[in-house]
Amino acid sequence: xxxxxxxxxxxxxxxxxxxxxxxxxxxxxxxxxxxxxxxxxxxxxxxxxxxxxxxxxxxxxxxxxxxxxxxxxxxxxxxxxxxxxxxxxxxxxxxxxxxxxxxxxxxxxxxxxxxxxxxxxxxxxxxxxxxxxxxxxxxxxxxxxxxxxxxxxxxxxxxxxxxxxxxxxxxxxxxxxxxxxxxxxxxxxxxxxxxxxxxxxxxxxxxxxxxxxxxxxxxxxxxxxxxxxxxxxxxxxxxxxxxxxxxxxxxxxxxxxxxxxxxxxxxxxxxxxxxxxxxxxxxxxxxxxxxxxxxxxxxxxxxxxxxxxxxxxxxxxxxxxxxxxxxxxxxxxxxxxxxxxxxxxxxxxxxxxxxx
Amino acid sequence: xxxxxxxxxxxxxxxxxxxxxxxxxxxxxxxxxxxxxxxxxxxxxxxxxxxxxxxxxxxxxxxxxxxxxxxxxxxxxxxxxxxxxxxxxxxxxxxxxxxxxxxxxxxxxxxxxxxxxxxxxxxxxxxxxxxxxxxxxxxxxxxxxxxxxxxxxxxxxxxxxxxxxxxxxxxxxxxxxxxxxxxxxxxxxxxxxxxxxxxxxxxxxxxxxxxxxxxxxxxxxxxxxxxxxxxxxxxxxxxxxxxxxxxxxxxxxxxxxxxxxxxxxxxxxxxxxxxxxxxxxxxxxxxxxxxxxxxxxxxxxxxxxxxxxxxxxxxxxxxxxxxxxxxxxxxxxxxxxxxxxxxxxxxxxxxxxxxx
Numbered sequence: 001x002x003x004x005x006x007x008x009x010x011x012x013x014x015x016x017x018x019x020x021x022x023x024x025x026x027x028x029x030x031x032x033x034x035x036x037x038x039x040x041x042x043x044x045x046x047x048x049x050x051x052x053x054x055x056x057x058x059x060x061x062x063x064x065x066x067x068x069x070x071x072x073x074x075x076x077x078x079x080x081x082x083x084x085x086x087x088x089x090x091x092x093x094x095x096x097x098x099x100x101x102x103x104x105x106x107x108x109x110x111x112x113x114x115x116x117x118x119x120x121x122x123x124x125x126x127x128x129x130x131x132x133x134x135x136x137x138x139x140x141x142x143x144x145x146x147x148x149x150x151x152x153x154x155x156x157x158x159x160x161x162x163x164x165x166x167x168x169x170x171x172x173x174x175x176x177x178x179x180x181x182x183x184x185x186x187x188x189x190x191x192x193x194x195x196x197x198x199x200x201x202x203x204x205x206x207x208x209x210x211x212x213x214x215x216x217x218x219x220x221x222x223x224x225x226x227x228x229x230x231x232x233x234x235x236x237x238x239x240x241x242x243x244x245x246x247x248x249x250x251x252x253x254x255x256x257x258x259x260x261x262x263x264x265x266x267x268x269x270x271x272x273x274x275x276x277x278x279x280x281x282x283x284x285x286x287x288x289x290x291x292x293x294x295x296x297x298x299x300x301x302x303x304x305x306x307x308x309x310x311x312x313x314x315x316x317x318x319x320x321x322x323x324x325x326x327x328x329x330x331x332x333x334x335x336x337x338x339x340x341x342x343x344x345x346x347x348x349x350x351x352x353x354x355x356x
Numbered sequence: 357x358x359x360x361x362x363x364x365x366x367x368x369x370x371x372x373x374x375x376x377x378x379x380x381x382x383x384x385x386x387x388x389x390x391x392x393x394x395x396x397x398x399x400x401x402x403x404x405x406x407x408x409x410x411x412x413x414x415x416x417x418x419x420x421x422x423x424x425x426x427x428x429x430x431x432x433x434x435x436x437x438x439x440x441x442x443x444x445x446x447x448x449x450x451x452x453x454x455x456x457x458x459x460x461x462x463x464x465x466x467x468x469x470x471x472x473x474x475x476x477x478x479x480x481x482x483x484x485x486x487x488x489x490x491x492x493x494x495x496x497x498x499x500x501x502x503x504x505x506x507x508x509x510x511x512x513x514x515x516x517x518x519x520x521x522x523x524x525x526x527x528x529x530x531x532x533x534x535x536x537x538x539x540x541x542x543x544x545x546x547x548x549x550x551x552x553x554x555x556x557x558x559x560x561x562x563x564x565x566x567x568x569x570x571x572x573x574x575x576x577x578x579x580x581x582x583x584x585x586x587x588x589x590x591x592x593x594x595x596x597x598x599x600x601x602x603x604x605x606x607x608x609x610x611x612x613x614x615x616x617x618x619x620x621x622x623x624x625x626x627x628x629x630x631x632x633x634x635x636x637x638x639x640x641x642x643x644x645x646x647x648x649x650x651x652x653x654x655x656x657x658x659x660x661x662x663x664x665x666x667x668x669x670x671x672x673x674x675x676x677x678x679x680x681x682x683x684x685x686x687x688x689x690x691x692x693x694x695x696x697x698x699x700x701x702x703x704x705x706x707x708x709x710x711x712x
Contacts, residue, residue, distance in 0.1 A: 024654075027383055040558055059557045059642040062682065078662060100463075107458035107466055108482060126464060173536030180529030183563025185545070201415045202396055207539025286415040298380075306434060326418065 001034055001140060002132055003052060009132065010048035015123055016094035017047040020101055021109065023080055029104045030296045031129045033225055038067035042075060043084045047093045055087050081109070085116035099125035134292060134300040135314035140226060141338060144293070144316055147223035148336050148346035151230050154178035155219050156349055159234060162356045168192040168205035171217070179221045187220030187227035187297045194236065198330035201287055201322060212237040214247075214329045215356075216322075220297065220336075227293045229318050230347040231334035234354045246281075247331055247353045250321060253277045254333045254351070257289065257319050261343045267307040274321045275305075281323050290318040293336055315339045316346075357390055357496060358488055359408060365488065366404035371479055372450035373403040376457055377465065379436055385460045386652045387485045389581055394423035398431060399440045403449045411443050437465070441472035455481035490648060490656040491670035496582060497694060500649070500672055503579035504692050504702035507586050510534035511575050512705055515590060518712045524548040524561035527573070535577045543576030543583035543653045550592065554686030557643055557678060568593040570603075570685045571712075572678075576653065576692075583649045585674050586703040587690035590710045602637075603687055603709045606677060609633045610689045610707070613645065613675050617699045623663040630677045631661075637679050646674040649692055671695045672702075 010018060020032040021043040032044045035052065040063045042056035053071035056064035064072045075083035088095060095117055103126040105113075114122075136144065158175050165171040171192040179186055193203035195211025203216075215236055220229040235243065257274050271289040275282050292299035293316055301309035301317055320334030333351055338344040366374060376388040377399040388400045391408065396419045398412035409427035412420035420428045431439035444451060451473055459482040461469075470478075492500065514531050521527040527548040535542055549559035551567025559572075571592055576585040591599065613630050627645045631638050648655035649672055657665035657673055676690030689707055694700040 057642075059680070062556045063558060063560075078660070102463035102467075105463045107456075107461045107463065108480070110463055111458075124464070167537075167539070169539035170537045173533045176536050177529045177533035180532050181523075181526045183523070183525035183561065189541070200418045202419065204419075205539065304434075324415070 001137055003035060003046065006035065006046060006129070006132060007048050009125075009128055010046070010099060013099065013123060013125075013128075015048060015097045015099040015125070017045055017088070018099040018125055019084065019113075020044045020104070021080070021084070023109060029101060030133075031101050031104070034129075034133060034295050036067045036069045037225070038064050038069065039225070040064060041077065043080075044069065045084070045088055045091075045093065047091075050091070050093065053087070053091065055084055081112045081116045095120045097121045097123065099123045101126045101129060103130075130300050133294050135312060136294065136316055137314075140294065141314075141316070141340065143224045143226040144228065144336070144338070145346055147221055147226050147228040148230070150179070150182065150184055150221050150223055151219060151228035151336075152347055152349045154221065155217065155230060155232065158217070158219075159232065159349075159354055162234060165210060167207050168194055168197070168210055169207040171210070172205040175217075175219050185222040185225075187222055187229055187293075191216060191218035191231075193330065195329060196327050198233070199324045199326050199328055201324060201330065201332070210236060214243070214331050216330055216332050218332065218334065225295050227295070227297045228347065229293055229297060229334060229336050230349060231320055231322075231332045232349055232351070232354070233331045233333060234356050236356045239353065239355065244353065246323070249281075250323060250331050251333055251351055251353075254319060254321050254335075257321065258335065258337060258343060258345060261311055261319070261337065261339060263311060263313065263339070265311045267301050267303045267309040267311065268305060270319075271303050271305055271307065278321070278323070284323040284325055285321060286324055287322065290320050290334075292317045311339050313340060357493055359391060359402065362391065362402060362485070362488060363404050365481075365484055366402070366455060369455065369479060369481075369484075371404060371453045371455040371481070373401055373444070374455040374481055375440065375469075376400045376460070377436070377440070379465060385457060386489075387457050387460070390485075390489060390651050392423045392425045393581070394420050394425065395581070396420060397433065399436075400425065401440070401444055401447075401449065403447075406447070406449065409443070409447065411440055437468045437472045451476045453477045453479065455479045457482045457485060459486075486656050489650050491668060492650065492672055493670075496650065497670070497672070497696065499580045499582040500584065500692070500694070501702055503577055503582045503584040504586070504704075506535070506538065506540055506577050506579055507575060507584035507692075508703055508705045510577065511573065511586060511588065514573070514575075515588065515705075515710060518590060521566060523563050524550055524553070524566055525563040527566070528561040531573075531575050541578040543578055543585055543649075547572060547574035547587075549686065551685060552683050554589070555680045555682050555684055557680060557686065557688070566592060570599070570687050572686050572688050574688065574690065581651050583651070583653045584703065585649055585653060585690060585692050586705060587676055587678075587688045588705055588707070588710070589687045589689060590712050592712045595709065595711065600709065602679070605637075606679060606687050607689055607707055607709075610675060610677050610691075613677065614691065614693060614699060614701060617667055617675070617693065617695060619667060619669065619695070621667045623657050623659045623665040623667065624661060626675075627659050627661055627663065634677070634679070640679040640681055641677060642680055643678065646676050646690075648673045667695050669696055
């Protein structure tokens with residue numbers, strides 16, 4: 001995506017090229033994937049004035065060949081940065097000024113990198129790439145819509161089947177299976193947090209009986225590498241009037257917050273609106289209101305107290321207020337929202353309290 | 357695990373403390389988990405001469421409290437390294453010399469870190485921690501045995517059901533579901549690579565019909581955070597004599613390689629043995645012979661051409677020769693092996709060629 005825009009950025013910053021790398025199969029550079037569609041081991045070089053190319057080890061060569069980057073060179077995995085250096089030299093790309101992503105460059109990789117690129121000046125392109133990825137292209141919006149559609153479909157099926165799950169793990173496994181059998185990756189490990197576990201926003205599903213009361217289900221898939229994100233809270237058993245009241249309150253706030261979204265709206269204002277609306281419950285709202293989504297599950301904008309971001313055309317983000325009562329229970333309601341001239345919720349599963 | 361040993365290491369290196377961090381929910385520090393059992397956001401401080409403590413944001417506080425570290429402090433997520441600094445100061449821990457893991461410390465995090473710890477000397481503890489984790493404790497061996505047992509069980513069930521899978525994705529989803537419903541994480545995304553896809557060692561399962569011929573299935577789970585790793589190659593359809601012959605050759609080499617494992621054996625020798633045994637096929641063996649497993653799927657030792665490692669008591673590693681014929685097919689056979697006075701294969705699924 002956006003290779004010409006990125007090259008324009010490099011030129012403006014007087015960088016000769018950008019280098020992104022994956023040296024470890026368990027951690028992959030979001031920018032490498034964003035610009036190439038490749039997520040295997042290796043490196044992506046984007047020269048400011050020439051076509052980008054990939055450098056991949058023998059065992060990943062065929063996979064790299066299937067990416068959107070036409071030129072793929074072979075590398076010696078053990079001589080990772082040396083291979084990158086040699087390939088750049090062979091291609092006669094200037095290296096006086098190299099842009100890298102310092103959010104995804106470790107200190108030890110940098111030491112090896114600098115051994116090769118001794119004379120190069122290094123610039124950080126992390127923030128600029130994040131900003132570039134903040135506004136989605138038509139193609140990306142298309143992928144993200146499909147991603148949300150799949151998330152809705154699989155989540156709804158899980159809710160319909162919820163009675164048959166004995167444990168949180170079974171519910172999480174069902175969600176994951178629904179994604180995987182369609183060839184979809186997950187945006188993150190599903191959260192199924194029942195009863196008091198629900199008071200931990202990032203609870204990991206346990207292989208233990210689902211507890212009575214509220215149960216938070218947070219789920220998302222990746223379609224063509226693009227993340228969806230949705231949370232629904234269901235109720236196991238018979239909710240009291242108080243339970244229903246607090247759920248309705250949170251739901252109204254979530255809907256109101258979505259209605260507050262508007263072009264140029266400050267994200268911190270959206271956060272504050274929710275925080276104020278929560279009144280005496282605001283101390284139980286322990287995380288941000290939302291975050292951008294894209295090839296990463298957490299992108300720009302940030303919908304937090306101190307955010308400087310504003311809503312712009314082409315942004316895709318979550319709205320997810322929650323309340324967490326320590327050792328008691330938690331409730332969270334989350335949708336993925338597109339802002340494109342108007343506010344368009346992409347996740348559409350019913351938000352009425354479902355009683356299981 | 358091994359906190360006293362690690363503290364001894366810090367003292368020997370004249371480090372006052374070690375700091376490990378997770379600032380991003382999609383990437384977690386293996387050392388933070390290894391020493392604390394906690395994998396959420398936050399930081400772990402291990403002073404050379406005092407008890408370790410965790411620092412976690414409000415939303416992760418309860419999860420951190422459930423870890424093996426007794427003392428947990430609260431942090432402001434937006435002031436990540438500032439909170440770490442303040443907590444260390446409050447605990448009167450010296451910071452003249454701080455050990456960090458440079459393999460898991462990004463350039464931008466380091467910039468923020470150094471703003472706080474201006475006067476501290478920084479040492480890299482990456483390699484030492486990897487070496488510490490190379491030899492497993494009894495408790496770790498126990499976890500890893502159970503992990504391998506689960507991997508075997510789930511893989512065998514998948515093989516028994518293989519006829520019912522229409523696509524690679526369905527087979528991969530079945531494996532994953534088997535793990536998740538038991539509350540187990542995966543060591544890595546399962547590989548199901550049929551026909552020509554099998555020639556890519558790291559092929560990602562596709563939502564397309566399983567092809568005839570060899571099908572590589574590479575799978576592992578995490579039990580209590582500890583990884584198992586096993587590969588079997590099955591055959592869809594009727595193998596020719598030539599197919600059977602090449603499979604038998606690879607299987608014999610894999611078994612012979614396991615038999616070659618011995619105390620103090622050079623890992624490079626094991627690699628060379630396999631490479632030489634492959635004869636004219638050696639150019640189709642495009643990756644290492646194996647790798648250690650533990651809290652990470654790739655640990656020490658390395659069983660590669662240039663490895664300096666030797667087999668020692670308490671090591672756990674894979675033996676996984678493979679041959680990959682570009683655009684045609686691939687075969688890989690892999691077991692997780694414990695060396696403890698003798699060679700003990702922990703994965704036990706039959707290696708006879710299974711015809712589906």
